[in-house]
Amino acid sequence: MSTDQQPVRAKRKDAAVNGERLVQAARDVFARRGLSATLEDIARQAGVGVGTVYRNFASKREIVETLYSAALDSVLTDMRSALKIDDPWLAIATFFETTATHQARDRGLCELFLGREGFGLNERIADELIDGLSALFTRAHAAGVLRAGVGFTDAWPIFAMLYGIYGVSDEQPELWRRYLQLMLDGLRAVDGPPLPAPALDEAWFRAAMIPKSAAAKAE
C-alpha cells in the first residue's frame, strides 16, 4: 500500500554490490548448468551465503523469472529481425541460427523455451512467437523454398533436438551448428521424399512451451 511510495532509506552500498554479484552469478550458473542448478551453487559463485540470496529474492522461482524476463523478450527480438529479412529462406535459417546461438550459450534459456523444469514461456511470448513462425513458414512455402509438409510446429522438435547437443563437448561448443545445418538442409530439400510422419499440431506446440494450465485465465 505505501511501502514503495518513497524508499524509506537507501540500500546499503555493500548490499547493492552483493545484489549485483548475485544476479551475475545466477546468470552464469543457470546458463552453464540449467535451471536445476542449486541456490547454493549460485551463492558460492557469487561469494556470498545462501541467506543473502533470500535477502534479494523471495524464492528460486522469482530469481528465474526476474533473470529471464529480458532473455525471453530477446527471442521475440530475434523473431522480429528475422521477419525483416527479405529472402524467405534466409529469414527462417537466420531465426533458427540466432535463436540457437542464444540457447547454446544459456542452458536455462533452453529449458524455459522448451517448457522444462516447471518453467516455460508466458502466453504473450508464445503467441507472438507462433505468429512469427507461422508467417515465416507461410512466406517460405509461398516462395517455394520449403519442403512440402514442413510447418512451423517443426520448430519445437528441432530446438528440442539441439538441446541434446549443446554442451556435449567442451572442446567443440559449436558442434550444434553441424546438426542444425543438417536439419535446415532437410527442411529446404524441396524435392526430398515426403516426410514419414505428420507435424505436430498448433495446440500441441503451444502447450509444449507453456508450463501448467494457463490457457483460460491469468497466471
Add this chain to the structure above:
Amino acid sequence: MSTDQQPVRAKRKDAAVNGERLVQAARDVFARRGLSATLEDIARQAGVGVGTVYRNFASKREIVETLYSAALDSVLTDMRSALKIDDPWLAIATFFETTATHQARDRGLCELFLGREGFGLNERIADELIDGLSALFTRAHAAGVLRAGVGFTDAWPIFAMLYGIYGVSDEQPELWRRYLQLMLDGLRAVDGPPLPAPALDEAWFRAAMIPKSAAAKAE
C-alpha cells in the same frame, strides 16, 4: 563353494511366477520411464512388494544389467543386418531406422546406448559398433553417396537428438521418423554446403557410450 552343486530344493511355483512378472514389469517400466524409474514403480506394476524385487535381484544395477544384456546384443544384430545390405546408402539408412525403432520403444535402451544414468555399453559392444559404423560410412563415402565431411561419429549426436523426441507426443509415437528423415536427407545431400563444425573424434565417441573408466583393463 557348494551351494550351486545341486539345487537344494526347487523354487516354489508361486515364486517363479512372481519372478516372471517382475521381469516383465521391469521391462515395461524401464521402457516407458527410463532407467531412473524406481523399484517401487516396478514392484507396483508387477503387483508385488519391493521386498520381492530383492528376492530376485541383488540391486537395481543388477536388474538393469540382466534385462538389457540381450537388448544390447540386438544393437549388434541390427548392425550386422545393415552390413549385409548391398546398397551403401540403404545400409546406413536402415541401420539408423531399425536402431531408432528399438530405441523409440524403450527409453531405458536409449539411455544405456547414450551412456546416461550411470549405465552404458560395454567395450565389446562399443568396439563392434564402432567397427560396423566405420565400415558403413567408409563404404558409402567410397560410393559417393554421402555428404563430404560426414563421419560415423555423427551417429551418436543423431541418436542423442532423437532421444529428445521419443515420447514427446503420445498421439504420434512415430514423430521421430520425421526428424530422422530430415537428418538422413541432410547426410545424403552430396552437393550440400560444407558442414559448419567438425565431427567429433573417435575417442570422444567411444567415451560417450561407455560409462566410467573402462579404457584400460577389465570392467
Add this chain to the structure above:
DNA sequence: TAGAGTTGGAATACACCATTCCGCTTAGCA
C-alpha cells in the same frame, strides 16, 4: 560509536529412493 541493515552458513523441513528387516502368509510335503 550506536544500532539498523546485512551477512554466512548451520539448521530445518521435505522429498525422493535404494535397500533392509521382520512378522505374517502360504505352497508343498508328509
Add this chain to the structure above:
DNA sequence: TGCTAAGCGGAATGGTGTATTCCAACTCTA
C-alpha cells in the same frame, strides 16, 4: 490336515539432495 521354511508385503532405515528459515555475528552509515 498340519507343519514349516520359502516367500511375501511394505514399513522402516539410511542417505542424499535441496529449497527455505533463522539468528548470532558483523559492518556500514549517520
